[in-house]
Amino acid sequence: MNHEPRTILHIDMNSYFASVEQQANPRLRGKPIGVTGGDREQRTVLATASIEAKKLGVKTGMSLWEARKVCPQIIIVKSCHDKYLSTTTKLLNIFKDYSPYFEVFSIDEVFLELPDRSGSCRSSFPSSVLGLPAGAAKGTLFRVTPRYLLAVAVAYEIKHRIKSEIGEVVTCSIGISYNKLMAKLAGSLKKPDGLVIIPNRTEAIKVLDSVELDDICGIGPAIKKRLFNLGITNFFQLRQVLKQCLLSSFKSYGETLYNMARGVDNTPILPFYEREEVxxxxxxxxxxxxxxxxxxxxxxxxxxxxxxxxxxxxxxxxxxxxxxxxxxxxxxxxxxxxxxxxxxxxxxxxxxxxxxxxxxxxxxxxxxxxxxxxxxxxxxxxxxxxxxxxxxxxxxxxxxxxxxxxxxxxxxxxxxxxIGTNSVSRKPNPFLSDRRFKI
Structure with a gap:
């Protein structure tokens, strides 16, 4: 197994569908909007809410009537999936300039692993990423260590290119760390338009002990409930449990939970072109x-x-x-x-x-x-x-x-x-099983 240090970026687009709509229509900018897949008042839920709407208490997944109750002035926009797929294709064309190793996690999330930082690999990056922009270190949540200087430069370059090539309203939060699990967690700590580094396992443990169990990708409501039933309500308590006990309660997933609590994740980047078939x-x-x-x-x-x-x-x-x-x-x-x-x-x-x-x-x-x-x-x-x-x-x-x-x-x-049946809509799969991108 390769134990060389890894440098992974998790890029998460902020309020993606809503920001794309605001970029396309200047009249929506700065206003609370919700993007929905339909117009049935009692049935449709919000696919996403704009940053402005979220600040007023609107959450993704709310029904329309709930969203209007929380925010009467919210503007509802019907989704346009072709528009989002087109924008995602442009984003992927930006990301591929920095590494061939990027994994499309969903329509608005990507993992990107930087190649070895030797001189030969550095020369393949755009020249602008070889120097940090002014104030870059100050903008990150944790101190920038020498190992992550290039990663931070790449992150700022990506943010700049998104604004210049996609639009100023479309932003992303980027997490940088030594594995996918912690990079994704880092990216969730500062939104919108954040940049956070979790440089090592020591810092990872500190962060894990400050968040909820379900803040980690891989612990959903069902797993969280089972952990709570065992008296485990945080990652500190989870680290005290023997691996064998977790294996007994959660079978093979017990080892994953054991590693999560310690900031360990050895899963590789699965490049877009190597994704499993549907x-x-x-x-x-x-x-x-x-x-x-x-x-x-x-x-x-x-x-x-x-x-x-x-x-x-x-x-x-x-x-x-x-x-x-x-x-x-x-x-x-x-x-x-x-x-x-x-x-x-x-x-x-x-x-x-x-x-x-x-x-x-x-x-x-x-x-x-x-x-x-x-x-x-x-x-x-x-x-x-x-x-x-x-x-x-x-x-x-x-x-x-x-x-x-x-x-x-x-x-x-x-x-x-x-004949005479009601309309049934068909929309592209937002998790890319249709693989409609050309990059």
Whole structure:
């Protein structure tokens, strides 16, 4: 194992969707805005809130009515995913100038590992990063050690280029540390437009003991609750627990928790071009109103099954494990999966399995959201999945269906059973499974 010191930057765009909207529309600048994926007052939640809105108490994930209650003057902007994807592509083209080792963590977060700081590597950086801007050390939360001088220079150069090439409203917070875990934590300590260094494990322990358990990436509500049930409420207490005890309670994840409490993380940077292929394709839809009408649920499920199937065909994939889930009015989730005897990219087959699962697990109560996905997938080559005449005919029909809809719009041509169904929106995956970037 390579034990050479690493230098990793975590770059997190501040209120990303909102700042992109403010950059595109000067009339929104300096005002509290919320970006949402739809216009259904009682259903839609905020994808993000602007910095101004957050200062007034608005939080990402709030429903529209909650946001308006907290901030009556908030301006709601409908999301434009093509705009965000385009901006992210420009950002990635900036980041790649500083290292080939960068990992796209989400649409607005990137890990970047700087290469060896020898003279040959230094010469590959833009000349402007070889000297710190005036006051740079003063702007960081921790003292800049010689080891991190180049990293801080790179961070300031990236911030400058974002302002000049993307826009002055779009900002980022950057964390610098010796591994991904601590770089991400560092980046969260000062927002917006912050720059924080956690230079070593000694400083990391101090920071860990000052934050909450779920401030660390990897400890969510479920893990936090289990730790609390064990009497562990902070990282100091977590460090007192023997590794064997954590392994007993959390299985293999116990070792991860043991290392987290000590600021240890050996996970490598996974470059964008080496990301694993998509493992599942799915879609979920929140109904316009709660319903217990099986016919209404059936039509919506058929429609999203067709959407999932079209995405599989577009990616030249087939799958055989169908997963269906739904949420009731209390936001409780229920789901189950079924594996087919063969691979498929046919919406009717996906629907048939999903509908069978729904009928098995549904208790007859009100339904708020439904979703289905296909996993256990592989490339659909050879194109003809079967040599049977009826299967070849069905495949040709699906190809013709996709050709028409790709040219004239989704569901221009569709099955008769979908006539009169409500609109179901399709948006790009914000976590990049569609891999739409060209850099």
């Amino acid at each position: 493992k599942s394709v799915g879609h979920r839809h929140t109904l316009d109103r709660n319903t217990s009408d099986p016919n209404e649920i059936r039509q919506i499920l058929l429609k999203i099954s067709e959407m999932v199937a079209e995405r599989l065909r577009h990616k030249n994939l087939v799958g055989k494990t169908i997963h269906f889930w739904y949420r009731d009015v209390n936001m409780a989730g229920f789901g189950m999966q079924k594996t087919l005897a063969h691979y498929s990219f046919d919406g009717l087959e996906i629907f048939a399995s999903a509908w069978e699962i729904f009928q098995t697990i549904w208790d007859g109560g009100q339904v708020r959201m439904v979703g289905t996905s296909v996993s256990n997938i592989k490339p659909s080559r050879p194109i003809n999945l079967s040599f049977l005449p009826e299967d070849k005919r069905k495949e040709k029909i699906l190809q013709a269906l996709d050709k028409v809809n790709n040219k004239f719009g989704d569901f221009t041509l569709h099955r008769a059973t979908l």
